[in-house]
Amino acid sequence: MRIGIDFDNTIAGYDALFAALAEERGLFQNARHSAPHGVLLGAPVGKKDLRDALRQRPEGELTWRRLQAEAYGGRMSDAELLDGVDRFVKACRQAGISLSIVSHKTQHANFASDGTDLRKAAIRWMEEHGFFDPAGLKFRPDDVFFADTRAAKVAKISDLNCNWFIDDLEEVFAEPGFPASARAVLYDPHGDVEAGSSGATDFLRCRHWDEIGGHVFGSHH
Ligand SMILES: [Mg+2]
Incomplete structure (x- = not known):
């Protein structure tokens, strides 16, 4: 899985x-x-x-x-690790579930860029938060993917045969090519994503990572 x-x-x-x-x-x-x-x-x-x-x-x-x-x-x-992400990742590691990070992120910002490489900034942030620590969240560098477009992102999700995909943007689930076999989970901590605004229909909406864990690990039956 x-x-x-x-x-x-x-x-x-x-x-x-x-x-x-x-x-x-x-x-x-x-x-x-x-x-x-x-x-x-x-x-x-x-x-x-x-x-x-x-x-x-x-x-x-x-x-x-x-x-x-x-x-x-x-x-x-200065960005923060959202509450519950580390618990969820550790529970997946314990259950033998593979994890991939798939991000739509261009190398550089289009506007007023100070020249920062946005992908390197994200990798550095992950390093600082123990993502690649063998005693921590145990990601390998090749578990992290960056896509230039939303279409390329869903193609990668499909290539990886993800059983679940968790995203804060429901437009990702509505993108042509989003695999029908992947269970879509909308992370919506503020409850402010308008239902059906993107045309995506079949997804779970969760306000907290612990709730996502409940669905994945089956305690929400
Ligand atoms: Mg996002």
Whole structure:
């Protein structure tokens, strides 16, 4: 049995990092000053709410893409290992289940890139979190795949014969070529993915990694 796992926002969490970057850049000072009754409004919590708030502004899409280039690049080391990932990986190791990480990640950011190699930044982050530690999460370097496009990502998931695939984007499950034989699990910690927005239909929705473990290891019957 093999389980495939997405990387960004499924293994590595960026909510606190995006909030910190928005704060450092003073992106929400105006919201503070104009808040009624002296209520302090900080940056929205959560990647999606922050993105939606920025996109309402002139040049907001560009601002958002620049923040992403930083978060996934030079500031990657400030991303956090999402709660429960390590428990899940260790349980899989104990059960003899193979794990692959399959990420849609280009080598360089398209916008405002500081030249950081995004894939190397991700690998370095995994090293720092014990992913390749034989006494830790026990990944081998060739268990990690980066794809330039979403189509290439689902082709890799198919090649690997994944029995399960876990991702925070339901668009991945709707992508032509996503293998029908793979059980799709949507990692949706904020419960903010709108059902059916991508056309994907048959997937499990989980808000926590322990819940995913419950499905994979069969305690949710
Ligand atoms: Mg993702």
